[in-house]
Amino acid sequence: MELKRKDLLDIKGLDREEIELILDTAESFKEVTGREIKKVPTLRGKTVVNLFFEPSTRTRTSFEIAAKRLSADVINFSVSGSSVSKGETLLDTARNIEAMRADFIIIRHPASGAPHILARNLRSSVINAGDGLHEHPTQALLDMFTIRERKGKIEGLTVAIIGDIAHSRVARSNIYGLTRMGARVRVAGPPALIPAEVETLGVSVFYDMEEALSGADVIMVLRIQLERQGKNYFPTLREFARLYCLTQERAGHAKGDAMIMHPGPVNRGIEISPEVADGLSSVILEQVTNGVAVRMAVLYLLSGSGEI
Amino acid sequence: MSEKVIMDQLGIGRALSRISHEIIERNKGTEGLVLVGIRTCGIHLARRISEKIREIEKSEVPVGILDITLYRDDLLTKKGHPAVRKTDIPFDLAGTVVVLVDDVLYTGRTIRAAMDELMDFGRPAMIQLAVLIDRGHRELPIRADYVGKGVPTSKTAVIKVLLSEEGMEDRVILRED
Numbered sequence: 001m002e003l004k005r006k007d008l009l010d011i012k013g014l015d016r017e018e019i020e021l022i023l024d025t026a027e028s029f030k031e032v033t034g035r036e037i038k039k040v041p042t043l044r045g046k047t048v049v050n051l052f053f054e055p056s057t058r059t060r061t062s063f064e065i066a067a068k069r070l071s072a073d074v075i076n077f078s079v080s081g082s083s084v085s086k087g088e089t090l091l092d093t094a095r096n097i098e099a100m101r102a103d104f105i106i107i108r109h110p111a112s113g114a115p116h117i118l119a120r121n122l123r124s125s126v127i128n129a130g131d132g133l134h135e136h137p138t139q140a141l142l143d144m145f146t147i148r149e150r151k152g153k154i155e156g157l158t159v160a161i162i163g164d165i166a167h168s169r170v171a172r173s174n175i176y177g178l179t180r181m182g183a184r185v186r187v188a189g190p191p192a193l194i195p196a197e198v199e200t201l202g203v204s205v206f207y208d209m210e211e212a213l214s215g216a217d218v219i220m221v222l223r224i225q226l227e228r229q230g231k232n233y234f235p236t237l238r239e240f241a242r243l244y245c246l247t248q249e250r251a252g253h254a255k256g257d258a259m260i261m262h263p264g265p266v267n268r269g270i271e272i273s274p275e276v277a278d279g280l281s282s283v284i285l286e287q288v289t290n291g292v293a294v295r296m297a298v299l300y301l302l303s304g305s306g307e308i
Numbered sequence: 309m310s311e312k313v314i315m316d317q318l319g320i321g322r323a324l325s326r327i328s329h330e331i332i333e334r335n336k337g338t339e340g341l342v343l344v345g346i347r348t349c350g351i352h353l354a355r356r357i358s359e360k361i362r363e364i365e366k367s368e369v370p371v372g373i374l375d376i377t378l379y380r381d382d383l384l385t386k387k388g389h390p391a392v393r394k395t396d397i398p399f400d401l402a403g404t405v406v407v408l409v410d411d412v413l414y415t416g417r418t419i420r421a422a423m424d425e426l427m428d429f430g431r432p433a434m435i436q437l438a439v440l441i442d443r444g445h446r447e448l449p450i451r452a453d454y455v456g457k458g459v460p461t462s463k464t465a466v467i468k469v470l471l472s473e474e475g476m477e478d479r480v481i482l483r484e485d
Contacts, residue, residue, distance in 0.1 A: 040425075070378075304387070
């Protein structure tokens with residue numbers, strides 16, 4: 001079994017076998033990241049370019065470490081102070097990078113669909129590291145990996161995704177992935193942060209935290225995107241925290257062995273209380289560790305598509 | 309197309325017994341000795357050899373597992389990637405005598421990859437190679453220290469090692485076109 005695609009643009013387009021292949025492969029790469037010499041020669045001579053049009057520490061670093069552990073060369077292209085600020089178009093920037101023989105372009109962009117434009121026009125493999133309000137496929141893959149590792153399966157689990165669903169590409173990718181893998185997905189948050197007709201994606205909607213958490217196996221808390229606020233989706237952060245912050249007491253409504261996830265960066269005391277974020281059920285740092293293994297698996301599998 | 313059994317269950321058993329004795333003799337016992345099987349058949353053979361050494365010497369020789377996929381030299385030139393599975397070497401390699409175990413020695417490229425991977429895990433005092441079948445056609449300067457059976461083959465022939473651990477009857481098959 002191999003991944004027969006040049007690019008990883010979204011989870012929506014992946015079938016269950018492809019997701020399982022990526023997760024299985026990531027398991028082997030997790031073993032590599034636990035070695036004393038955490039490096040294999042697999043992608044020697046390949047070039048990976050990180051093209052980030054939005055700030056990011058975790059995802060960019062994670063991709064960089066993943067590529068380096070596969071012996072690829074990594075170039076971080078930061079947008080400020082580059083030709084982009086001189087008015088170059090996205091496609092021109094990417095074409096220039098490709099002309100320098102980049103094999104992989106990892107792109108994060110505020111516009112939904114930006115990675116798709118590159119994928120259509122370039123021979124390099126394009127990996128979406130987050131596009132606008134659309135998708136963040138590698139985050140969903142590492143979340144599914146972490147769930148499967150802890151719970152032994154995804155099928156049949158109840159996963160509650162809490163918070164700003166409307167602005168979250170992490171939520172969107174996870175909804176596509178988790179439902180495809182057979183989990184029951186619930187979303188909960190203030191009505192203004194629940195996208196209209198989200199039920200058509202196969203999830204159930206809750207506006208009350210206790211109800212949403214009741215009997216959940218997995219609680220996935222999303223970051224309140226302060227930079228996207230100021231548009232009055234809810235009156236104040238304090239009110240949001242009072243109604244939707246994941247506190248110890250609220251987490252108690254989920255199953256006793258429920259795991260608590262957050263894609264980071266955490267706004268402590270707003271969407272999740274510090275005791276819960278640092279508590280025994282929290283797998284937040286495990287998610288970060290697994291992110292490297294999952295991204296190694298994606299780079300490895302895409303490099304086998306034979307088109308680069 | 310002709311197919312013939314070149315080794316049966318008894319033959320495989322005897323070859324592994326002899327290899328086990330030779331390993332003990334050559335290394336003057338089992339002090340510092342470890343076995344590392346190359347996925348998939350090499351693991352089963354390494355476990356069988358470890359079992360035989362235990363019967364002969366009454367000592368435990370640990371067995372590790374090597375998946376050489378990430379060290380292959382044809383990864384970036386071939387279309388489609390083989391599945392990557394886990395390497396599991398649950399002991400320190402520094403200063404040990406490693407006996408690499410594989411089913412068939414052919415071009416030597418797998419062994420090159422295996423040695424490179426082992427070196428990334430530690431610095432063994434010595435690496436030796438045990439194979440059930442040596443079919444010739446080396447492309448690298450590599451030879452085996454312990455050989456179950458040398459089989460002259462043409463380059464188009466296929467050798468299959470079937471083992472009970474994989475749900476088959478123990479035998480080695482040579483298929484010529």
